[in-house]
Amino acid sequence: xxxxxxxxxxxxxxxxxxxxxxxxxxxxxxxxxxxxxxxxxxxxxxxxxxxxxxxxxxxxxxxxxxxxxxxxxxxxxxxxxxxxxxxxxxxxxxxxxxxxxxxxxxxxxxxxxxxxxxxxxxxxxxxxxxxxxxxxxxxxxxxxxxxxxxxxxxxxxxxxxxxxxxxxxxxxxxxxxxxxxxxxxxxxxxxxxxxxxxxxxxxxxxxxxxxxxxxxxxxxxxxxxxxxxxxxxxxxxxxxxxxxxxxxxxxxxxxxxxxxxxxxxxxxxx
Numbered sequence: 168x169x170x171x172x173x174x175x176x177x178x179x180x181x182x183x184x185x186x187x188x189x190x191x192x193x194x195x196x197x198x199x200x201x202x203x204x205x206x207x208x209x210x211x212x213x214x215x216x217x218x219x220x221x222x223x224x225x226x227x228x229x230x231x232x233x234x235x236x237x238x239x240x241x242x243x244x245x246x247x248x249x250x251x252x253x254x255x256x257x258x259x260x261x262x263x264x265x266x267x268x269x270x271x272x273x274x275x276x277x278x279x280x281x282x283x284x285x286x287x288x289x290x291x292x293x294x295x296x297x298x299x300x301x302x303x304x305x306x307x308x309x310x311x312x313x314x315x316x317x318x319x320x321x322x323x324x325x326x327x328x329x330x331x332x333x334x335x336x337x338x339x340x341x342x343x344x345x346x347x348x349x350x351x352x353x354x355x356x357x358x359x360x361x362x363x364x365x366x367x368x369x370x371x372x373x374x375x376x377x378x379x380x381x382x383x384x385x386x387x388x389x390x391x392x393x394x395x396x397x398x399x400x401x402x403x404x405x406x407x408x409x410x411x412x413x414x415x416x417x418x419x420x421x422x423x424x425x426x427x428x429x430x431x432x433x434x435x436x437x
Contacts (some may be wrong), residue, residue, distance in 0.1 A: 182320060221313055221351065221396045222306045226266065228390040236382030239382045240276035241372065244263045244291065247273040250359045250392065255353030257396060259315045263305050264353070264396065269296040270360060279380060282372055298386065306396060314400055315348045349399040356395055361389040 254267035272295065279289045324340040327333070364386055369379030 214360040216401045218397045219311045223395045225279040226304045230388040232386045235383045239380045241380045242277045250358035251307045257351040266303045284400045330392045351398045354395040356393040359391040
């Protein structure tokens with residue numbers, strides 16, 4: 168119940184005030200725990216982590232394509248060419264890099280509107296095509312090499328059952344070690360394209376010597392790509408001298424890459 172003080176004002180108790188608030192006073196501490204401490208252990212691996220250049224190489228790609236224009240043309244004025252990579256994937260431990268992309272070609276050509284006497288008139292049109300390419304190449308590493316460690320196989324320990332006649336299917340000990348590696352990635356430093364456009368199916372324009380109209384032509388291209396292969400690695404300072412106390416510790420299990428065996432010849436040297 169509400170009480171009255173000496174001045175005649177109504178005094179409301181805390182319980183009554185809380186009951187009047189309803190859902191407006193719904194805040195509360197639902198749960199509180201005091202966490203115990205967890206130990207940590209140092210894992211020396213280096214002073215800084217930076218992208219290291221593993222290999223830098225120039226790959227030559229020879230491409231041949233057949234291109235069809237939107238409408239017949241009697242002359243190609245200009246072709247602008249740009250290289251775009253859609254994939255550059257290093258496969259450990261084979262030293263092979265798979266490269267995929269396309270040549271973007273913007274073709275400006277003259278389309279004939281009319282021809283009379285000794286003159287040809289037309290308009291400048293353009294067509295943009297993507298010429299795909301897909302190759303693989305084997306690279307060589309110098310001072311720095313890819314640092315990629317595979318996961319060791321999972322292990323399971325089983326126990327006898329109560330009668331010691333077989334395994335206890337209700338109990339087993341397991342271990343699973345998962346290692347996370349920095350990906351090896353590519354950077355396209357520069358590109359160069361040398362090509363030839365060959366008209367094989369042109370039709371002569373009446374009244375004009377050596378003038379032809381064509382809609383399809385063959386494009387032969389020689390492409391050079393300068394690619395840099397990189398990976399973020401933890402290194403010691405001063406680089407490249409490695410301090411003895413900062414060497415990377417071995418992983419808890421054997422994580423070396425296994426290669427297939429060849430009975431008739433020696434395995435490839437990687």
